[in-house]
């Protein structure tokens with residue numbers, strides 16, 4: 001099969017479930033905002049700063065990868081900064097052909113200059129609304145839903161869960177926990193997850209990225225996660241290969257596949273943190289072959305120097321995936337989104353399927 005042109009992948013409608021607002025800033029914006037608030041950066045030229053983020057995040061360790069966020073979070077402490085970053089996020093995703101995006105961030109990390117949690121959420125929401133309106137006017141409509149994240153090492157998850165529910169009809173579509181995984185199991189936040197279930201709200205949990213099966217098991221069987229943020233280490237519960245005809249799924253892997261629990265896989269991010277050795281050896285190939293509910297995501301576009309189109313191009317090249325696989329991944333993501341079923345269906349039938357049909361010809 002001939003390689004798919006990158007420009008065609010950009011044109012293809014894409015759905016993104018796992019993208020961090022504070023991991024996707026434009027380097028030039030960081031420089032301008034840092035100047036305004038007096039934050040010192042490791043580089044002051046946009047190209048050099050972008051390269052610094054990728055190199056520093058390319059650490060082989062989730063903990064060191066996360067240290068780079070100090071420079072983005074520092075410039076997202078004012079309503080203007082938050083608004084601008086959210087607006088540019090919507091514009092950048094739309095320009096990359098993303099038609100549906102769930103973007104997450106942790107409001108508790110944006111209180112250093114006196115903002116309240118509500119002021120943080122209001123500023124970000126307004127930025128997304130403005131960015132989406134501008135993108136639509138430019139002919140690239142995008143629907144953005146927000147996930148509010150609580151940091152797993154901190155103790156504010158209940159408060160953030162309540163904040164998410166309060167904003168459920170005002171742009172927030174779900175909840176998440178993130179941060180260093182080892183030593184901070186999801187069950188630390190069980191109260192928050194039980195509260196969200198009682199409220200019929202949706203949540204995903206970063207699990208099975210830097211820590212293995214116990215974290216995934218807790219996220220699903222104790223906390224009731226709708227989706228898994230990463231979940232890539234689920235392969236530790238699978239033996240054999242489809243080619244060898246000897247694949248055996250352990251109980252947990254079988255449960256995740258049987259229940260169609262979506263995996264928010266982030267290939268480039270996983271290679272940087274050491275969760276996968278390379279794109280070609282990324283477990284997404286096996287998980288796709290075994291028909292798990294696989295989705296492809298960017299995680300942090302700045303730290304990985306990536307985009308949705310680039311992630312798809314890398315996978316297409318590594319695994320020989322063509323339009324049918326890229327469409328399958330996109331529909332998987334859209335089916336797994338946290339917006340209402342009828343709205344998901346409308347995007348699948350009115351945007352995604354016609355978009356791929358046009359490209360497939």
Ligand SMILES: O=c1[nH]cnc2c1ncn2[C@H]1C[C@H](O)[C@@H](CO)O1
Pocket residue numbers: 020021022023062066069073104105106109149178179180206209269299300
């Ligand atoms: O891939 C990740 N795993 C765990 N935590 C992460 C990942 N990417 C970003 N984060 C953290 C750092 C951010 O400051 C926070 C909220 O977006 O979430």
Ligand SMILES: [Zn+2]
Pocket residue numbers: 018020178206229299
């Ligand atoms: Zn993440």
